[in-house]
Ligand code: Q9C
């Protein structure tokens with residue numbers, strides 16, 4: 001399979017994330033992607049390319065998933081942050097005020113002129129620092145997702161969008177969980193727009209893919225399935241429960257398989273079987289796999305116990321669906337193992 005990697009990813013390089021009242025070093029670091037790239041050079045799965053970018057086509061693909069007011073916000077966010085205070089040029093932008101999901105009837109239609117307020121409007125956590133290069137890096141990642149979708153539309157069995165920042169927590173008009181543009185959703189929508197009638201998204205990241213679920217929640221043409229840590233105790237906490245089944249036309253087209261912290265590979269693998277059964281029953285024409293490697297036992301912020309060798313079996317099981325497949329790179333914070341684990345999964349898929 002071809003890998004499309006993001007040449008602009010290092011432009012996004014957060015200093016600190018807010019965690020329980022303290023600023024701590026970011027987990028989502030550039031070395032994550034570099035380790036995967038190095039492993040792909042050591043164990044090649046196919047060509048390594050950077051995507052050829054047609055700016056108009058890329059903007060159109062992003063606009064199929066994200067709202068105009070959100071992408072406009074992202075595009076000018078850094079300049080506005082610095083305009084608030086020239087000293088801000090030295091620090092990442094993090095939000096500190098939120099409209100609480102409108103539960104208290106705060107207005108979210110009227111855009112505040114104050115940038116700090118707008119940052120809070122569009123961000124659901126304070127763990128996702130935004131800096132000068134965030135927009136360029138996120139756009140470069142979306143270009144990888146789009147190129148991978150086109151590769152599969154052109155007849156390839158699979159393609160890998162090796163991107164960071166990750167994407168599956170980003171919604172049509174929100175960022176969070178280290179994510180700004182939803183690469184997997186952009187790939188899924190591009191597959192739909194390229195003529196695939198039914199597209200399934202099977203998210204194997206440790207954390208629930210709340211952005212992707214929200215984007216497709218009322219649609220019957222894109223099935224969203226996620227296997228993840230139970231939101232009762234695990235991030236992102238406020239979505240990802242088993243009773244979220246989709247709404248309206250999308251009723252029955254979202255499947256959440258939450259598992260308790262501490263879950264081992266045998267139990268996780270059984271959930272993957274259930275997820276794949278749902279993909280088969282849906283009669284999907286194509287598959288998108290938001291590939292998080294934070295299910296690994298050594299992950300510093302997650303709670304499952306998968307071992308490096310298990311990822312071969314994950315890849316093999318995913319290949320069993322027999323579908324053209326786009327992989328996007330999501331979480332995985334045991335940095336020195338993330339390359340091995342990612343390539344194990346992809347190699348297992350190609351066996
Ligand atoms: N100090 C993805 O895996 N914060 N995002 C956890 C750690 C958020 C994970 C707290 C985790 C987000 C793409």
Ligand code: ZN
Pocket residue numbers: 205206207292294330331332
């Ligand atoms: Zn994750």
